Amino acid sequence: MNPLLSRRHFLKASTLATASLPFAAKSLFAAEPKRQIGFALCGLGSLSTHQIAPALQQTKYCKLAGIITGTPDKAKRWQAQYNIPDRSVYSYDTMAKLADNPDIDVVYVVTPNGLHARDTIAAAKAGKHVLCEKPMEVSPEKCQQMIDACKAAGKQLAIGYRLHFEPNNLECVRLAREKVFGELRYIEAGFGFAIGDPAQWRLKKELSGGGPMMDVGIYALQAMRYISGEEPVSVSAIANTLDTVKFRDIEESLVWQMNFPSGVLASGNTTYRFNGINRYTANAERGWFGLDSAYGYGGIHGRRSDGETIQLPGMDQFAAEMDDFAQCILENRPTRVPGEEGLRDMKIITAIYESARTGKVVALG
Amino acid sequence: MNPLLSRRHFLKASTLATASLPFAAKSLFAAEPKRQIGFALCGLGSLSTHQIAPALQQTKYCKLAGIITGTPDKAKRWQAQYNIPDRSVYSYDTMAKLADNPDIDVVYVVTPNGLHARDTIAAAKAGKHVLCEKPMEVSPEKCQQMIDACKAAGKQLAIGYRLHFEPNNLECVRLAREKVFGELRYIEAGFGFAIGDPAQWRLKKELSGGGPMMDVGIYALQAMRYISGEEPVSVSAIANTLDTVKFRDIEESLVWQMNFPSGVLASGNTTYRFNGINRYTANAERGWFGLDSAYGYGGIHGRRSDGETIQLPGMDQFAAEMDDFAQCILENRPTRVPGEEGLRDMKIITAIYESARTGKVVALG
Numbered sequence: 001m002n003p004l005l006s007r008r009h010f011l012k013a014s015t016l017a018t019a020s021l022p023f024a025a026k027s028l029f030a031a032e033p034k035r036q037i038g039f040a041l042c043g044l045g046s047l048s049t050h051q052i053a054p055a056l057q058q059t060k061y062c063k064l065a066g067i068i069t070g071t072p073d074k075a076k077r078w079q080a081q082y083n084i085p086d087r088s089v090y091s092y093d094t095m096a097k098l099a100d101n102p103d104i105d106v107v108y109v110v111t112p113n114g115l116h117a118r119d120t121i122a123a124a125k126a127g128k129h130v131l132c133e134k135p136m137e138v139s140p141e142k143c144q145q146m147i148d149a150c151k152a153a154g155k156q157l158a159i160g161y162r163l164h165f166e167p168n169n170l171e172c173v174r175l176a177r178e179k180v181f182g183e184l185r186y187i188e189a190g191f192g193f194a195i196g197d198p199a200q201w202r203l204k205k206e207l208s209g210g211g212p213m214m215d216v217g218i219y220a221l222q223a224m225r226y227i228s229g230e231e232p233v234s235v236s237a238i239a240n241t242l243d244t245v246k247f248r249d250i251e252e253s254l255v256w257q258m259n260f261p262s263g264v265l266a267s268g269n270t271t272y273r274f275n276g277i278n279r280y281t282a283n284a285e286r287g288w289f290g291l292d293s294a295y296g297y298g299g300i301h302g303r304r305s306d307g308e309t310i311q312l313p314g315m316d317q318f319a320a321e322m323d324d325f326a327q328c329i330l331e332n333r334p335t336r337v338p339g340e341e342g343l344r345d346m347k348i349i350t351a352i353y354e355s356a357r358t359g360k361v362v363a364l365g
Numbered sequence: 366m367n368p369l370l371s372r373r374h375f376l377k378a379s380t381l382a383t384a385s386l387p388f389a390a391k392s393l394f395a396a397e398p399k400r401q402i403g404f405a406l407c408g409l410g411s412l413s414t415h416q417i418a419p420a421l422q423q424t425k426y427c428k429l430a431g432i433i434t435g436t437p438d439k440a441k442r443w444q445a446q447y448n449i450p451d452r453s454v455y456s457y458d459t460m461a462k463l464a465d466n467p468d469i470d471v472v473y474v475v476t477p478n479g480l481h482a483r484d485t486i487a488a489a490k491a492g493k494h495v496l497c498e499k500p501m502e503v504s505p506e507k508c509q510q511m512i513d514a515c516k517a518a519g520k521q522l523a524i525g526y527r528l529h530f531e532p533n534n535l536e537c538v539r540l541a542r543e544k545v546f547g548e549l550r551y552i553e554a555g556f557g558f559a560i561g562d563p564a565q566w567r568l569k570k571e572l573s574g575g576g577p578m579m580d581v582g583i584y585a586l587q588a589m590r591y592i593s594g595e596e597p598v599s600v601s602a603i604a605n606t607l608d609t610v611k612f613r614d615i616e617e618s619l620v621w622q623m624n625f626p627s628g629v630l631a632s633g634n635t636t637y638r639f640n641g642i643n644r645y646t647a648n649a650e651r652g653w654f655g656l657d658s659a660y661g662y663g664g665i666h667g668r669r670s671d672g673e674t675i676q677l678p679g680m681d682q683f684a685a686e687m688d689d690f691a692q693c694i695l696e697n698r699p700t701r702v703p704g705e706e707g708l709r710d711m712k713i714i715t716a717i718y719e720s721a722r723t724g725k726v727v728a729l730g
Contacts, residue, residue, distance in 0.1 A: 185638070185639035185640075185641065186636070186638075186639055186641065186642065188555070188634070188642075190553070190632075236603040236605065237603070238601040238602070238603060238620075238621075238622055238720075238726075240601065240622050240624065240630065240726075242624060242628060253622070253630055255603075255620055255622050255632050256603075257603055257605050257618070257620050257634075259605065259607060263607060263638075265605065265618055265636065265638060265639075267555075267620050267632075267634045269553070269622075269632045271551070271630065273550070273551075273628075273630060274550035274551055274630075274648065275550075275648075276550065276551065276648035276649075276652075276653055277551065277553075277648060283639065283640075283641035283642065284641075287641075288641055355603075358724060359723060359724010359725055360724055361603075361605075
């Protein structure tokens with residue numbers, strides 16, 4: 001097991017996370033940072049436009065320094081809006097030239113899943129650190145190539161697991177680690193939504209690698225792992241597709257179960273069929289706790305069996321994630337969400353798909 | 366599909382249920398009933414001792430008139446406590462003699478699952494109506510034999526689905542039928558507990574027919590059916606057993622999914638591994654509603670996405686169930702929980718076990 005994923009680590013990480021939150025950072029670091037880390041956004045779709053670029057404006061340690069896009073029109077709009085010079089605008093084919101641009105320290109890869117290795121490896125070869133959106137790629141092999149490329153370049157690789165920085169999720173991790181309700185027994189987690197536009201890349205397996213399990217089920221899988229603080233030893237899964245026209249070669253819905261070494265059982269479900277599932281509940285010896293909604297960009301809150309609510313102040317998770325990565329780079333310390341964390345999820349998701357295909361329980365190493 | 370299970374029926378049933386509640390009955394039926402229906406309890410285990418016999422004391426239309434037991438010591442204790450004459454005490458071998466006892470109208474079968482057909486058929490042959498605990502039996506074939514025997518005898522057969530009489534569950538049925546939150550999309554339901562004594566019959570497949578799916582998962586399955594108002598068209602399931610000593614030939618935990626004709630998806634889980642899962646949530650177009658806890662003898666309550674709580678006054682569900690059956694007999698009208706309802710569940714559970722064994726989706730007729 002990756003030691004970064006141990007119970008001990010996450011407990012430590014929770015503390016770090018508090019220190020890295022923007023509002024906490026203000027008091028802890030009275031002085032302005034010596035320099036801001038330059039981010040180039042690679043892929044200017046909806047997430048970059050509506051979440052990441054605005055979040056960059058709220059960071060303390062980061063600045064938007066460049067863009068990488070295949071669409072010249074988008075480049076022009078972004079240059080105008082964010083005052084980006086011509087020399088910091090790239091296409092996917094010209095990423096090697098990033099090597100000559102000292103303004104850019106990090107490439108944030110926000111392209112479709114199946115292009116993450118291509119773009120991460122190109123960025124690493126150009127000597128840049130990489131922050132890559134989840135899911136990391138479409139296969140464990142691709143994830144390993146990304147890890148190897150960044151290691152060879154001596155650069156950091158982080159995966160965009162923003163909830164590792166989200167206070168309500170961290171509070172649930174605390175309730176689990178401190179055994180506030182006793183030993184954990186069971187975790188139930190689900191995330192799904194009604195997918196729209198049938199032409200989008202999420203529905204094309206070669207770009208997405210799979211259906212809702214890859215896209216949003218991964219959040220429920222993550223919750224099972226960070227709440228239990230363990231790695232699953234076996235998984236079983238059922239895929240379920242009614243609309244075989246829209247969902248040609250990916251699952252429409254999927255339910256899975258995992259066993260953890262301590263005996264904790266976890267049940268998950270994910271779907272592209274309907275809205276409204278965005279939650280997890282952890283059952284322990286003497287009670288339960290959980291979030292609903294659990295995974296959004298905001299509005300996260302939850303309940304405990306003793307009647308208390310879980311509703312810590314929200315923050316911009318993307319800003320927190322980028323500021324943390326920038327600090328890791330500035331202070332030369334490892335990120336808490338490294339490529340190995342993404343690889344681990346990809347191995348589990350691959351096992352989940354194998355179980356759904358074969359109808360057998362799949363053991364995990 | 367059994368027409369009794371249609372949306373229209375259950376809506377009607379909800380109204381009937383309200384009328385059949387003890388507190389409502391008092392105003393609707395000012396006069397005392399002409400006569401009380403005599404119940405013989407068949408099987409004097411924990412459920413009979415702690416729930417059904419006390420409930421009989423609260424009924425309006427029923428009385429405890431006899432007992433059937435294989436344990437002479439139990440018979441003596443019950444006779445003393447409930448003033449039961451020697452002529453109304455039977456063993457499983459002497460049930461044919463029930464035919465000569467006019468004090469007994471109904472045999473309430475509370476033996477282990479795998480003995481329900483034996484006892485139901487014996488009671489029917491002796492000319493008695495039968496109320497049989499859930500699950501109805503251990504196979505659809507056995508269920509059909511029970512239905513046939515009661516039909517041949519011209520007697521009613523009801524299954525002990527007490528939640529069909531429970532106000533909070535009926536309120537959720539109303540929310541679904543009246544589409545208060547729009548069309549249903551998804552139902553999530555689970556029920557489990559940590560099983561104790563390793564010597565009990567529930568752990569012996571020949572008596573139980575299966576693990577927690579048969580015993581408590583059936584409540585979650587029932588919820589999916591009465592909330593959706595539909596019959597599933599396909600099921601898929603995963604069984605999961607860690608303790609293979611205690612759970613030799615039955616599942617320890619199981620998760621399943623079902624598709625309904627309207628497109629509603631349902632995910633269920635059940636376990637003998639831990640306590641704390643006793644709930645369902647129905648997600649609809651514009652919100653959700655559900656119960657937690659959902660299936661107990663008391664303390665049932667729930668929530669709605671609009672912030673309202675669901676917390677109708679509880680009542681003795683066993684008393685309501687028996688009073689309803691007594692009224693059905695007195696008024697010569699069909700029960701809302703007939704043998705066909707139990708057979709339907711048994712067919713679905715059989716398909717669930719088949720899916721868990723084969724890893725394939727199983728279609729239902």
